[in-house]
Amino acid sequence: xxxxxxxxxxxxxxxxxxxxxxxxxxxPPAECDRLKVEARRxxxxxxxxxxxxxxxxxxxxxxxxxxxxxPRVVGVLRDVMPHGVMFLSDKIVYKSADKxxxxxxxxxxxxxxxxxxxxxxxxxxxxxxAANGTLTVVPGSHRQDWTMVKKGLANGEFHxxxxxxxxxxxxxxxxAIPRGTAVVFSDRLVHGSTPNTAGxxxxxxISTYHxxxxxxxxxxxxxxxxxxxxxxxAGSAA
Numbered sequence: 004x005x006x007x008x009x010x011x012x013x014x015x016x017x018x019x020x021x022x023x024x025x026x027x028x029x030x031p032p033a034e035c036d037r038l039k040v041e042a043r044r045x046x047x048x049x050x051x052x053x054x055x056x057x058x059x060x061x062x063x064x065x066x067x068x069x070x071x072x073x074p075r076v077v078g079v080l081r082d083v084m085p086h087g088v089m090f091l092s093d094k095i096v097y098k099s100a101d102k103x104x105x106x107x108x109x110x111x112x113x114x115x116x117x118x119x120x121x122x123x124x125x126x127x128x129x130x131x132x133a134a135n136g137t138l139t140v141v142p143g144s145h146r147q148d149w150t151m152v153k154k155g156l157a158n159g160e161f162h163x164x165x166x167x168x169x170x171x172x173x174x175x176x177x178x179a180i181p182r183g184t185a186v187v188f189s190d191r192l193v194h195g196s197t198p199n200t201a202g203x204x205x206x207x208x209i210s211t212y213h214x215x216x217x218x219x220x221x222x223x224x225x226x227x228x229x230x231x232x233x234x235x236x237a238g239s240a241a
Contacts (some may be wrong), residue, residue, distance in 0.1 A: 014082040022145030023176075023188035026079050030183035035128045041066045042095050042128065042206050051174075055102055060093045060208070061227035069095060071210050072231050076124060079187060080116045080232070084123070086214040087234035091121065092225040093210040098136045103134065105198035107164035111149040111211075115190070118221045121213045125186040128179075128206040130177060138178040138186055138207075141170050144193035146150035165193055 018024045050057040060067035131137035151163040
């Protein structure tokens with residue numbers, strides 16, 4: 004359903020203030036089940052054995068290409084991206100029952116330094132809880148400058164993180180949300196995850212977007228990128 008003007012304005016204001024936005028019930032449970040089946044197929048077909056993250060879903064799967072440009076997703080993005088919407092990339096984040104480690108505090112823009120601003124849409128395909136490794140965020144942290152430092156984890160999957168500071172435990176939001184709820188967040192927002200201690204698998208999809216513009220060298224590594232909402236005055240969407 005299209006956003007009303009008041010809902011759009013409220014979303015834009017909340018995103019500007021907090022650096023993230025929760026969108027309940029974006030994807031219904033039955034659809035989450037179908038997406039999990041496709042995610043498992045992509046992992047089994049394309050991912051390295053034991054991978055907890057796999058990139059380029061939209062390039063490998065028509066199902067995920069459709070999700071990246073789904074009108075329900077794009078409708079929310081229009082509210083917080085007034086200069087147009089271009090899909091860049093997506094990935095599965097899979098936490099198996101035996102992967103219990105938390106994701107350290109970090110900001111995504113560190114991984115694509117000196118490129119245009121981006122945001123991501125995080126959609127869990129299982130109910131996300133503090134016990135199964137859900138997303139954690141620090142509201143308002145996108146308005147500050149942060150330094151990432153080399154620390155690394157025993158599993159070798161993360162090597163850079165932010166040393167916690169400048170916020171209290173009470174400032175942290177733990178996104179305990181039903182499956183199909185979306186979290187839209189800035190690439191400057193400090194975020195991480197809780198440990199996965201529930202002993203169950205958990206799937207989530209993360210799709211990343213930016214405003215339409217001429218290609219940057221960084222963009223060329225993402226073959227599924229395409230314009231969803233042109234910049235104002237730029238014509239129809241691709």
